[in-house]
Structure formats: C-alpha cells, structure tokens
Amino acid sequence: MNSIKCESLQIGKLNFDCRIAGNPDHELVVLLHGFPESSFMWIDLMKDISALGFYCMAPNMRGYSKGAQPKGKKHYTIEQLSQDVLDLAQAVGKDKFHLIGHDWGAAIGWKTVYDHPKTILSWTALSVPHIQAFGEARFLDEDQKRKSRYIKNFQVPFLPEIKIRKNDFEIFRKIWKHSSKAEVEDYLSIFSNRKSLTATLNYYRANNKPNGLVVSNILVPTLFIWGEHDKFIGAYGVENGHKFMKGYYKFVKMDAGHWLIQSRYEDVKTELIEHLLKYKS
8 A cells, every 4th residue: 555646635725735655544654845846755755654554645835736825925934834734634634643854844844843742753854953953053153154045045026936947947957966857847847837936935935034933942752864965054053953852862964965865765764764663653
C-alpha cells in the first residue's frame, strides 16, 4: 500500500491538494514542503516510510494548491499556515502525528511543534533551524544577513514575480538542478500560474517581522538536519537554536547544501526513519 494517491481535502473554504500513501489505520506522518517546491519532493520518502507502517500525507500548502489561494498577504501568516497543518491532520481523522518539514515547511513546523507539543509525536526539521534563532541570526549575524537578502527583495510588490518568471524561470531552474525532470514540471505547473507565484511569495511578505517569530523551548523529540554548505542558512542560527531544545534532540550536519532531499536522499532517509521508528507507538 505504498503507492501515492492524490486527494483533495477541504478545510473551511479552502481545498488542499494532498499526496497520500499508506494504510490510514497507521500513525500519520505529515510532510511539509518548502519554497519553491511542492509535495512532489516527498514522493520517494513517502513510499519508503509508508512501507514501514506509517500513513503519509504531504499537502500542497496554502498558496500552492489552486483551491487554497486566498488573495492578500494577510492570509499567509505563520499562525494560519500552522493551523492548516492541524486541520489537515484532523481531516484524515488524526489527533496526533509525526511531522517533517523542509525550508518553509520547517519554519511552519517549528511553530506547530512549539504551540502544540502534545499533538506532535516526533519532529524532523530539514535545513531551517529553530525559527526564533534564525530570526535573531537575520539581524545579528553578518553572514546570515547576506544570505537572507532575498527575503528583503521579496517584500517589493510585483517586481520579484517579474524577475522570477524571466527567461522561463531561469532563477528557479538553477535552484532545481538536483531535481528530476518530472519534479521540475510539477513545480512549474504551480509557479507558472501568476496567482500561485504571488501567493507563495506572500509567505515572506506576511511574516517578515522585525524581531523574528516568538517560539521558545521545544519539548517534542526533534531531529534537525542541516547542510553545512547551505547558501541560505548560516551556522549562527543553527548553533543558537540548539539552546531551545529541551527534549530529545539530535543534530546532524551533512556535507551538503540546502536541497537535502534531492542531493542526499539516502543519508537523510536513514536518519529520518531511525527517528520515526524510535517514536512509533
């Protein structure tokens, strides 16, 4: 039962496109993608995890699903993005679940884990460290300031969308160099839609707070994997984030960049499965 199915889940007025794998009677694992990607990035991992007795759900997040693109950046705060995760789990009948997130999916995950520690069985963050530590790094560390310049650039209306679409998404295609042709085609099917591109950039526009996001101590069992050559995430926020870990915590530093699933799949899978099985009921 480890084939991937595509389903639409309705949360209020929003309809989320979700990839599903595994037996719905098993423990749920929710996988949150980042930018500029989609739930497609998780397909191989979902097959491998579901084969071990987990029920996997990877949504195309708010803004990425065509039926979940409310207009205006006010609809893309991290509080609303986090609530989507809880609502989607409830939609498949689960009160507790394991959570995995990369990039923006990791940022949303940190918020969810902090606010709802009794709901999350285990937490795995890829690339993005504890978000309060990352927020502090953006304002205190020169290396992180440099690596986060794109966030400031994204605050400008319209112009980022124009630059991203230039030369058939040349900027994104360079980012996707480790992705398969099918994966890139899936991503382009989303970002080639103007409404979708603006909606996904609203993540940055709605959450660019001066002092970062207030998220403190983490009690949920946590695995954090970071590539030491990450062009977007520096060491300052990573090291600073360790102090917030008050439960089980494992930090894995890899000889890799930001796109861990695509470039170091087997290594990431090994660590992730060990963590999931450790906290499987």
